Amino acid sequence: APPQKKGKGGGGVYNLVRRSPVLSTLRKPYGIYANKKEEGFETDPIIEQDWDKLRFGGIERLYGSEYLSKFQNSHICIVGVGGVGSWTVESLARMGVGEMTMIDLDDICISNVNRQLHALSSTVGRQKVDVLAARAQDINPNIKIHAISDFFTNYTAEALFGPRRGGGKEFDVVIDAIDSVDHKADLIHECVLRSIPVITVGGAGGRMDPTQIKVSxxxxxxxxxxxxxxxxxxxxxxxxxxxxxxxGVPCVFSRERAHFPTERREGGEGSKMDCASGYGTATHVTGTFGFTAAHVTAQTLSRNSRPSAYPYCIQSFESFVKRGSSFSRREN
Structure with a gap:
């Protein structure tokens, strides 16, 4: 039998292998020892190949092997990885999604601690996408991550949605988790024109009741x-x-009216927001928004089809352009 070593926290026992290919003896996950060589122990290559079966076995038992394979071969883009987007990244990484692009220019503020996954005393001042990329890689060493420190705007759209950086595949789903009305509208329209399924997220600030979060x-x-x-x-x-x-654009939103316990109101639109501005927020709400967006993403991937309503939106847009009312790209 392989040697055993006590794991940290909870007193559980994690099995380690000394050059043994016998997977059947491993009755528990590797825990803190996954992907790490402990003194006197070396993981076997055959065992390493089966780690994904252990990591995502629960996903396979829930969705089935066909859908797990779809998750593992999908490329999801999350635009905005703050209070909502960070939790979406966490959920998708733990679902076994094989490739993710994260787009956000912000760094972590101490005032993010109340609602954002990556906000810790040790990460204040670091780029959000960098911290999340490292975390996602630690969850799943096989995931391919593109961490882009930028904001989505009309001026960056082609660079972000054009030929994939690093040879990555095209986006299967885009999740809009940004705050600016202008940039949300432009991002949604960009996805519609490119026939990429997009999921948008409404306002989480000022809400207290996660049970009022819906999808429409x-x-x-x-x-x-x-x-x-x-x-x-x-x-x-x-x-x-x-x-x-x-x-054809699903959105996660709350039916609850926003609460203003103080006189401060949400600031105006712009790129980089002050750390202390905005509504009050709490993790149990922003997390529920993010996890719901991940659920809608899983549904979208399982359907494996483009939104049927997109042609209607595009036709309406093209008629609008012919009337001389708009341009496919705004010129400011």
Whole structure:
């Protein structure tokens, strides 16, 4: 039998292997010893090949081997990895997603600790995408990560959505977790034009009750001022269809009204926000938003099809352009 060593925390026992290919003797995950050579021990290459079966066996038993394979062969782009996006990254990494692109220019503030996964005393001042990339790689050493320190705007769209950096595959799903109304509208429109499924997220700030978080189509969503403004901009700038029309853009939102326990209100739009600005927020809400976005992503991947309503949006946009009302790319 292979030697055993006490694991840290909880008093559990983690099995280590000394050049032994016998996987059947390993009854528990490797825990803190996964991918690490301990003094006097060396992991066997055959065992290493089966670590993914142990890491993501629970996902396979839940979704099935076919869908796990889809997750492992998918490329997900998360734009904005703050209070919501960081939790989405965590969930997708633990689902076995094989490739992720994270786009965000912000660094970590101490005031992010109340709601953002990567915000720790030891990470303050570091780039959010860098910290999350290291964490995702630690969760799944086989994941391919593209950490891009930038913001999505009309000026960066082609660079971010054009030929893939590092030879990565095209995006299977894009998750919009940014705050700016302008940039959300432009990102959604970019995805529609490229026929990339996009999932958008509404405002989490000021909400206390995670049970009021729902999923609807952007063309029909209610109770969310941020998404209302995004929808209005998509209609005025790009000629999107009328209200209460299915646009093929699922959105995660809360039916709860935002709370203002203090006089401070959310600041204006812009690129880099002050660390202390905005609504009050809590992890149990932002995390639920992020995990719900990951759930919708899994549903989208399992369907393996492009949103059927996109052609309607594109047709509406093209008619809008012909009337001379807009341009495919704004010129500011």
């Amino acid at each position: 189509d952007l063309g029909c969503v209610t109770h969310d001022p941020l998404l209302k403004s995004v929808r209005k901009l998509l209609r005025s700038r790009y000629g999107y269809p009328p209200l209460n029309t299915d646009w």
